[in-house]
Amino acid sequence: GQNIDQPTEMTATEGAIVQINCTYQTSGFNGLFWYQQHAGEAPTFLSYNVLDGLEEKGRFSSFLSRSKGYSYLLLKELQMKDSASYLCAVRVLMIYNQGGKLIFGQGTELSVKP
Amino acid sequence: DTAVSQTPKYLVTQMGNDKSIKCEQNLGHDTMYWYKQDSKKFLKIMFSYNNKELIINETVPNRFSPKSPDKAHLNLHINSLELGDSAVYFCASSQDVGEDRGADTQYFGPGTRLTVL
Numbered sequence: 001g002q003n004i005d006q007p008t009e010m011t012a013t014e015g016a017i018v019q020i021n022c023t024y025q026t027s028g029f030n031g032l033f034w035y036q037q038h039a040g041e042a043p044t045f046l047s048y049n050v051l052d053g054l055e056e057k058g059r060f061s062s063f064l065s066r067s068k069g070y071s072y073l074l075l076k077e078l079q080m081k082d083s084a085s086y087l088c089a090v091r092v093l094m095i096y097n098q099g100g101k102l103i104f105g106q107g108t109e110l111s112v113k114p
Numbered sequence: 115d116t117a118v119s120q121t122p123k124y125l126v127t128q129m130g131n132d133k134s135i136k137c138e139q140n141l142g143h144d145t146m147y148w149y150k151q152d153s154k155k156f157l158k159i160m161f162s163y164n165n166k167e168l169i170i171n172e173t174v175p176n177r178f179s180p181k182s183p184d185k186a187h188l189n190l191h192i193n194s195l196e197l198g199d200s201a202v203y204f205c206a207s208s209q210d211v212g213e214d215r216g217a218d219t220q221y222f223g224p225g226t227r228l229t230v231l
Contacts, residue, residue, distance in 0.1 A: 029194065033219070042222040043205060085155060093214070099145075099169035100217060104157040 002026045004105035006088050011111045012078055020108045021071045030093040030100055034062050034073045037085045037107065046086075047073070055064030075110075083112045117141050118223035120205050126229045127195055134191045134228045137205030145169075146188035147206040147220065148180060157204070163188055164210070191227075200230045 004024045024032070024062040031050040037086035049055055049064035049071060050079040075082055085107040093100045118139045134216060139146060147170075148160040158206035163182040178194045200218055202225045211217035 030214075030217070037155075045219050047223065048219060087157065089157075091217070094170075099162060099164060100214065101147075101159045101170050102220060103159075104122065107155050107157075107188050 002103050006105040009109040016078050017076050020086050022071045024069050024090050024091050028092040031091040033089045034069050035087040078112050085109050088102045120223040120226050124227050131195050132193045137188045139207040143207035144210045145208050149204040151202045195230045202227050
């Protein structure tokens with residue numbers, strides 16, 4: 001089956017660094033996405049990894065190790081507005097119709113405190 | 115400038131009713147999706163269409179019927195609503211990359227909060 005795990009909640013302090021981990025067991029892996037979702041809003045795209053290594057985008061970085069089925073999202077210089085749910089999603093490819101779908105983890109609720 | 119829009123934003127209805135949610139995207143994307151997010155915040159794919167062709171149909175009750183009149187629109191009709199259908203429904207869209215349908219980043223609409231009483 002397809003399985004994606006991430007911690008349910010995390011707390012961090014303004015200005016600090018936080019790392020949110022995601023482990024996955026899927027077939028047909030075709031990339032890993034991180035989305036941010038504020039309460040009552042739509043998920044918004046943060047980052048994408050399809051090859052092993054680190055992708056950096058301003059205060060946000062994401063890492064992928066395909067052999068370990070592992071990714072993390074690193075948030076630096078935390079701000080209060082970073083309080084949100086962070087969703088790890090794996091894209092799996094369906095060979096039979098060349099389509100793909102995102103399978104989401106349960107999300108990690110991050111609280112940033114002053 | 116809205117990229118992916120949905121109507122209505124809120125929908126409150128009685129059990130047994132039939133309702134529709136509409137989605138439109140102006141990004142020129144080829145693939146559109148419907149997701150359901152339950153009270154535990156789990157976001158789960160329901161359907162996906164590529165250029166009006168159904169390509170993903172997860173194990174969703176057949177009371178749910180998607181319709182794509184053109185590649186910019188994907189509507190969701192729900193018959194005989196049940197209490198368990200209460201959730202937030204998100205529409206999303208993405209671009210093809212070569213022959214890989216919808217491979218590029220998915221962009222989400224604002225969501226429709228459905229409450230069944």
